[in-house]
Amino acid sequence: MGQSLRITIGGQDHAFKLVKPAALVKATEEIPVEVNGQVVTLVRQGRSWRVLENDSGISDAVAEAIGKAIILRYRI
Numbered sequence: 821m822g823q824s825l826r827i828t829i830g831g832q833d834h835a836f837k838l839v840k841p842a843a844l845v846k847a848t849e850e851i852p853v854e855v856n857g858q859v860v861t862l863v864r865q866g867r868s869w870r871v872l873e874n875d876s877g878i879s880d881a882v883a884e885a886i887g888k889a890i891i892l893r894y895r896i
Contacts, residue, residue, distance in 0.1 A: 825893065827885045836886055844894050851890060855882070862887050 826835050838844070839852035839859060850872070851862045861872040862883055869887025871878045 825889060827882075827889055829879075829882050829885050834882055834886070838890065841894070844890070851887070853886060853890075855886065862890075 823841075824835055824837050826833055828834070834856060836853050836855045839854060844851070849864045852859060853862055854860075855876075855878055858876060858878075860876045860878055862869045863872045864887070869883050870880060871883045
């Protein structure tokens with residue numbers, strides 16, 4: 821797994837790791853990540869990111885922030 825990263829949304833910290841960091845390219849549409857110990861898939865919808873699994877408990881705001889952090893970190 822990749823490097824552990826953190827974001828803060830609404831006063832709550834969320835730790836996440838990329839499951840396959842070497843597989844990221846500019847055309848990547850799905851990114852498997854481990855968020856707070858739970859593996860979920862982020863899916864790109866236009867310019868935003870959403871969680872594929874509806875029952876994951878990860879809000880859209882957290883998914884969007886994680887997607888943006890990954891884009892900035894890995895320049896995709």
